[in-house]
Amino acid sequence: MANAFESDKPAFPILIGDIGGTNARFWILNDSHSEPQQFPNIQTADFASIDAAIQSQVLGKTSQQPRSAILAVAGPIEGDDIPLTNCDWVVRPRQLIAELGFSDVLVINDFEAQALAVASLPAEYRDPIGEATHAPMASRVVLGPGTGLGVAGLLHAQDMWFPVPGEGGHVDIGPRSARDLQVFPHIERIEGRVAGEQILCGRGIVNLYRAICMADGVEPVYANPADITAQGLSGANRQAGETLSLFVTYLGRLAGDMALIMMAKGGVYLAGGISQKIVPALKRPEFRAAFEDKAPHAAMMRQIPTFIVSHPQAALAGLAAYARSPGYFGLSTDGRRWRT
Incomplete structure (x- = not known):
């Protein structure tokens, strides 16, 4: 490389x-x-x-x-x-x-830049979710729900960090629980598929909220993700609250899948604009429960830490770290x- x-x-x-x-x-x-x-x-x-x-x-x-x-x-x-x-x-x-x-x-x-940040940001910019907080020098994953859903890997070898770009936001995501089976038929599809980005991004929040409203037989009240997340965090609207609960559940499932794929014992890091805005929802039990629910590897998953990247401009910080010390990174x- x-x-x-x-x-x-x-x-x-x-x-x-x-x-x-x-x-x-x-x-x-x-x-x-x-x-x-x-x-x-x-x-x-x-x-x-x-x-x-x-x-x-x-x-x-x-x-x-x-x-x-x-x-x-x-x-x-x-x-x-x-x-x-x-x-x-x-x-x-x-x-x-x-x-x-x-x-x-x-x-x-852009998610290579987020991966560079995950490799170089100090611990003060890692806000832990759950009890596992130790992040060893081992493979990592970064996910970022924002305008879309970005995913990247980060490998550590030969005293260097190797960012691995990808399009993991477009993997299939499907129903699992009884409630999922009620909601998923109403989620907007792209050529028959429900990809992660159809739910786990800004427009995905709206997509999920509308599907919940349709499943409940009520008219949607809100039309943009900021209103839905605000109402969901406050608990003022039941459908908005469930939207946020299912959003973090599905994000936890996908984060756990990516951790398994990468054997990311160094942790999974949530970047992107949405993660920082829904910290209270991410710290409720649903995210970690979904992340860890990966039988037969639940015990291993409990040891993998998850963090919210709290740096306001993490991607730029990652690029700056690379520009200053390119030899520390195996970037092609x-x-x-x-x-x-």
Whole structure:
């Protein structure tokens, strides 16, 4: 696995960016030791392209002009045109070089950046769920319910961390309990499938809430995830409360599945915007109960810790850790780095 940055590091100053379906966030690192220069969050819908957003809201706001860029994007990286999964932006590294003056651009998956953060963030940014709190230097998983559902693995070998990107948010998720069998027929499907992202993300919360209302024979009252989660946390609305309860149950099931796949004895880490907003629900018994309910391996699952990543900009912190010390990470740059 080639790590060109270890022997051929990017030139500072470095622009680092976390590009999601809804928000884009940027920092500039002037050197390997200084604190980053931070910029306000950008709403992707407010700009026609990433180039326009960077020019207007970053380069136009500072006298420090970056020479390199490391960008984490929500979508697969194949070729010179990189479309985002949940917004209209297309990242074109050669165009960034030609029009914005970069000499070196690296693009990775957004949940690789979250995995880099999980490898490098101090313990103060890990909020434990459940009694297991020790996180050994062993394989880890990061899940992020947000605009979509991101999943990545993290392997530890040869004194290095190797992030493993994937599209785990699109695995099948199905009913198990009697209540699930009442609710699932009403969940919106994509070509006949109920994937994790159909439930475990912002629009998934709305999807799940509507399905519960239909199962109960009542009209939906709320139409956006923030209202549903607020009503669910307060207990003011029964269907919203059950939405939150089932949401954390299904998230626990999927988190447990991913822990089994990766043998993630170093823990499962919940990133993304939704996790930080529903901490009280995640700390109720349902999440850990669903996570651990993996016979015949329930005893092993009880030993695997689960955490909420509490850093407000974890992906950028992960990218910054990589930019400063690329030799600590086994990150492949093949086919994902463009230079003049």
